[in-house]
Amino acid sequence: MSETTQDQQEHRSGFASFVGRPNAGKSTLTNALVGSKVAITSDKPQTTRTVVRGIVHRPDAQLVLVDTPGLHRPRTLLGERLNDLVTSTWAEVDVVAVCFPSNEKIGPGDRFIVGELAKVRRTTKIAVATKTDLASPERIGEHLLAIQALGQETGTDWAEIVPVSATAGDQVGLLADLLVGMLPEGPQLYPDGELTDSPEEVLVAELVREAALDGVRDELPHSIAVVVEEMGLREGRSEGKPLLDIHANLYVERDSQKGIMIGRKGARLRQVGTAARAQIEAMLGTPVYLDLHVKVAKDWQRDPRQLRKLGF
Numbered sequence: 001m002s003e004t005t006q007d008q009q010e011h012r013s014g015f016a017s018f019v020g021r022p023n024a025g026k027s028t029l030t031n032a033l034v035g036s037k038v039a040i041t042s043d044k045p046q047t048t049r050t051v052v053r054g055i056v057h058r059p060d061a062q063l064v065l066v067d068t069p070g071l072h073r074p075r076t077l078l079g080e081r082l083n084d085l086v087t088s089t090w091a092e093v094d095v096v097a098v099c100f101p102s103n104e105k106i107g108p109g110d111r112f113i114v115g116e117l118a119k120v121r122r123t124t125k126i127a128v129a130t131k132t133d134l135a136s137p138e139r140i141g142e143h144l145l146a147i148q149a150l151g152q153e154t155g156t157d158w159a160e161i162v163p164v165s166a167t168a169g170d171q172v173g174l175l176a177d178l179l180v181g182m183l184p185e186g187p188q189l190y191p192d193g194e195l196t197d198s199p200e201e202v203l204v205a206e207l208v209r210e211a212a213l214d215g216v217r218d219e220l221p222h223s224i225a226v227v228v229e230e231m232g233l234r235e236g237r238s239e240g241k242p243l244l245d246i247h248a249n250l251y252v253e254r255d256s257q258k259g260i261m262i263g264r265k266g267a268r269l270r271q272v273g274t275a276a277r278a279q280i281e282a283m284l285g286t287p288v289y290l291d292l293h294v295k296v297a298k299d300w301q302r303d304p305r306q307l308r309k310l311g312f
């Protein structure tokens with residue numbers, strides 16, 4: 001990468017998501033990219049469906065890794081909703097990297113994921129052949145060809161196909177460079193040194209935003225952002241009857257939008273709250289008290305400071 005005196009302008013920032021079937025090596029790769037100092041794990045291990053983030057800080061870029069929950073063939077309504085959550089995450093990130101373990105053949109699970117991903121048109125897609133230390137060069141060669149063929153079969157245009165070993169540290173730096181190159185120019189999104197934020201809060205905010213999006217039109221959808229201000233189990237409840245208190249702000253850009261969001265005598269906001277609460281309860285498995293407020297953050301989409309505050 002060339003030296004530049006205009007650091008500010010050359011700085012890139014954005015989001016990437018690793019996907020792949022269970023055991024494909026996504027978490028290990030996230031850890032390898034973020035650096036050995038942090039183990040990126042959910043702070044509540046029983047909630048395996050959470051979005052986990054790691055943040056790669058570099059002088060030239062900030063790369064936020066969003067680890068989406070697994071995509072499965074939906075068998076239940078909750079399964080479908082989770083899948084919707086996965087695909088909506090894919091549509092919002094800059095890059096999706098599909099991980100294919102080099103020591104295993106590509107199977108129906110991989111085909112399903114790539115087929116679904118192909119429907120998300122805008123997002124850049126790359127393929128990562130993981131765990132190359134476990135496969136012979138011949139096998140890796142075959143694997144790369146199979147990945148390419150899968151791309152053609154599903155109409156997926158791989159921007160790159162990269163072999164890596166996260167445990168051996170092989171090609172991890174190259175992968176970081178490639179991912180950074182796919183991000184748009186933009187300011188630092190998180191303070192230096194911040195490596196993760198709480199996955200549950202991100203997920204909860206996303207569910208509230210989805211509920212708020214339901215039925216809104218025109219430019220309003222892009223103007224909605226949600227921040228969970230506080231989240232915690234209510235004190236003094238008996239063990240079998242937990243209640244999770246969640247205080248969230250729903251930001252819009254203009255006063256007129258605030259009116260639409262709240263609705264007549266607060267009817268719309270109540271609907272949003274009820275729908276979001278049901279989703280959050282299904283997701284986290286705990287009864288929830290959701291306290292939702294609508295606030296105006298003038299033109300937040302154009303204001304980097306606001307963007308950061310709103311978690312972008």
Ligand SMILES: Nc1nc2c(ncn2[C@@H]2O[C@H](COP(=O)(O)OP(=O)(O)OP(=O)(O)O)[C@@H](O)[C@H]2O)c(=O)[nH]1
Pocket residue numbers: 020021022023024025026027028029070130131132133134164165166167168
């Ligand atoms: N030898 C080797 N093992 C690896 C590598 N990357 C991951 N593994 C191992 O593969 C297993 C699965 O890795 P994870 O990173 O947990 O995979 P994952 O895709 O996050 O798995 P899920 O959370 O189940 O979706 C673990 O035992 C890792 O230690 C690698 O580059 N080389």
